[in-house]
Amino acid sequence: MNDTIQLERQTQRIEGIAPGKSGVNYENFNYDNRTVYWFAAASIFWGLVGMLVGLLVALQIFIPEMNLGTEFTTFGRTRPLHTNAVIFAFVGNAIFAGVYYSMQRLLKTRMFSDLLSKLHFFLWQGIIVAAAVTLLAGITTSHEYAELEWPIDIAITVVWVIFGVNMIGTILRRRVHHMYVAIWFYLATFVTVAVLHIVNSIELPISFLKSYYVYSGVQDALVQWWYGHNAVAFFLTTPYLGLMYYFLVKAANRPVYSYRLSIVHFWSLIFLYIWAGPHHLLYTALPDWAQSLGTVFSVMLIAPSWGGMINGLLTLRGAWDRVRQDPVLKFFVVGVTCYGMATFEGPMLSLKNVNAIAHYTDWIPAHVHVGALGWNGFLTFGIFYWMFPRIFGTKLYSTRLANAHFWMGVLGIVFWAVPMYFAGFTQGLMLKEFTADGVLRYPNFLQTLLQVVPMYAIRAIGGAIYLSGFVVGAYNLYMTVKSGKLVADEADSHPALVPDAYHDGKYAWHRVLERKPVVFGLLTTVVILIGGLIELTPTFLIKSNVPTIASVKPYTPLELEGRDIYIGEGCLACHSQMVRPFRSETERYGEYSKAGEYVYDHPFLWGSKRTGPDLHRVGGKYSDSWHYNHMENPVSMSPGSIMPPYPWLLEKDLDVSMTAEKIKAMRKLGVPYAEGYENRALEDLNKQAAEIQARLQKDGIQTPANKEIIALIAYLQRLGTDVKLAQQTQN
Amino acid sequence: MRHFLENVTGLEIYPLISFVIFIVFFVWVTLRVATRSRREVAEMSQIPLLESNHESKA
Secondary structure, three states: OOHHHHHHHHHHHHHOOOOOOOOOOEEEEEEEOHHHHHHHHHHHHHHHHHHHHHHHHHHHOOOHHHHOOOHHHOHHHHHHHHHHHHHHHHHHHHHHHHHHHHHHHHHOOOOOOHHHHHHHHHHHHHHHHHHHHHHHOOOOOOOOOOOOOHHHHHHHHHHHHHHHHHHHHHHHOOOOOOOOHHHHHHHHHHHHHHHHHHHOOOEEEEEOOEEEEOOOHHHHHHHHHHHHHHHHHHHHHHHHHHHHHHHHHHHHOOOOOOHHHHHHHHHHHHHHHOOOHHHHHOOOOOOHHHHHHHHHHHHHOHHHHHHHHHHHHHHOOOOHHHHHHOHHHHHHHHHHHHHHHHHHHHHHHHOHHHHHHHOEOOHHHHHHHHHHHHHHHHHHHHHHHHHHHHHOOOOOOOHHHHHHHHHHHHHHHHHHHHHHHHHHHHHHHHHHOEOOOOOEOOOOHHHHHHHHHHHHHHHHHHHHHHHHHHHHHHHHHHHHHHHOOOOOEEEEEEEOOOOOOOOOOOOOHHHHHHHOHHHHHHHHHHHHHHHHHHHHHHHHHOHHHOOOOOOOOOOOHHHHHHHHHHHHOOHHHOOOOOOOOOHHHHHHHOOOOOHHHHOOOOOOOOOOEOOOOOOOOOOOOOOHHHHHHHHHOHHHHOOOOOOOOOOHHHHOEOOOOOHHHHHHHHHHOOOOOOOOHHHHHHHHHHHHHHHHHHHHHHOOOOOOOOEHHHHHHHHHHHOOHHHHHHHHHHO | OHHHHHHHHHOOHHHHHHHHHHHHHHHHHHHHHHOOOHHHHHHHHOHHHOOOOOOOOO
């Protein structure tokens, strides 16, 4: 057959031109590069801010003075600021930049609406600012990576709808028949993040900036980690795989290694990911069947994850000589490799015996940062180095600087992760070590912590190196921008899409789907809902999943207020409230935690990292005055402690203006406060506060009863005592 | 108490259901993908590399 004719037919088929028609009309249109540039610039800006906060957090964790002595700059608040900034501001804006750039070109059309693109950009930045302000002010729901309060949640929903309409509108207007695999990843991201965000944001507002989750205890934990895990999957993974399938292919200038693999890996990935959430809750009070489910699906996840990694790396086969010269490809290779490492490690961490050691330790942040710094960070840098010269019609300012950035990044990751693996492993084992006589070798938690403090210092250095590399990169990109001029509207032309042009009788199943983005979106929704529903429903429907414990009573009004201080100060950034059923934990902390103890916990406060000891059984362990002194200055009670001091709690008056509302809200959520109790709540609150005041006075501490510290002490002394007391009365 | 235990054993069906659904789905996708023509697949993988007249070259 004549080669030219064959090639022509092939092009026609791909581009959706009716075969045999000659003299096709090319339509002219422009790509919107301005929005792409804005998002990219915002990503760089927030990335620098977010990582600077990260560096601060890394220092605060072992130098308490770095908390700067104010509530607004203390670890419990800066840590969520850091995580939110890097996930939603750095990575979020990078996703939008990459999606807007690649989508227009893959579909040969401009984005659906310039207005929506603009709204998307500005509202997203507004949300980021609102997030930063509220988080530092201690306004938080406490759910990790979903800390923002309900008005911001609503704003996020609005932006997400805008993004979705803009994206689906663009797909419907495309000039290319087939939806390339990258687009499926973008669509799956859109659909799933929407579902996750809504389910995990169901809160009962009690004021403009305060709400309680409608779920409690075990259910709340399951929903949160179903969300948390899938935020990793559908915010940090699927969009980036989509970006990989476009930008890596472009940079390598060769098609993806196996397109078939990309399809299988896409569907398996989104199917399996949605089930894996419970692996964050192994050995907790979560029912066993849900834990097993999480483990099994997590282990299976390794296959589709590696499918993606292998597909990415093998795309570069035969281009390895270029990898050595091109910083863009270097960033991609290491980024994809880090993805492979993190997704191998993830399933390992889901194995119960590995998890028993690793959970709550620094192993987990190490795992996360291989993914965040390596996969998300390096892919982002690679994309920007490739994209900036193109949208500015110029060349990269300096390849040498880009190479320097690359090596600083690699070094930064190594210095970040290696000491943290070491720390996690060391401390995890120390905490479990018994002497020959069968007692804990390190009964004092602080002993094990001080052992790994030097590792924290090295980690901070690693972070500083990585951030310095980023600064070099930002400079390089800035100089690139200066040397060119933004091609705000990049002209292109392409024949219009002729419906049903593909007439050789081979309407393969998937092609039909791809032509109907809405159908595709629906199927994706079904796939993820199957997982979500089967996983979540039993916990909600079957009462026996949470056996009730008769001795568990609702919090008193003062304890409830203390609990909100605990939430607002972000104590759960360092403290868990979940004693796992290991002898090493029951010896250290006391009776292991039961699901039934948390039934009134809106929200649950199990935590995910133990920089300090577990607090679930701390009630009654110390005197009130111990807590008073410890909160004012931890080292006074625990020499060498790295817990931040909270002296303002001793100064600030407890705000009781919302107490009645809180009681009412809790009752609405099923907490059995008697009808009308809200009217007597303050009376009880004052009475309990006066009792604590009197006890403190006995120990020589003079304080008014209306201080925040009093409420916090009430809460801490209550923790875990329902079960303790019940046992004492039984004996 | 017995009621509670009954429910707990009943729950083991959930992981099983999930597993079966996944296997069926996976086999379906794989078969569909495997039966597509080589040419068609090659064409689709070329989409990002199709350069229109004006787009800047890599």
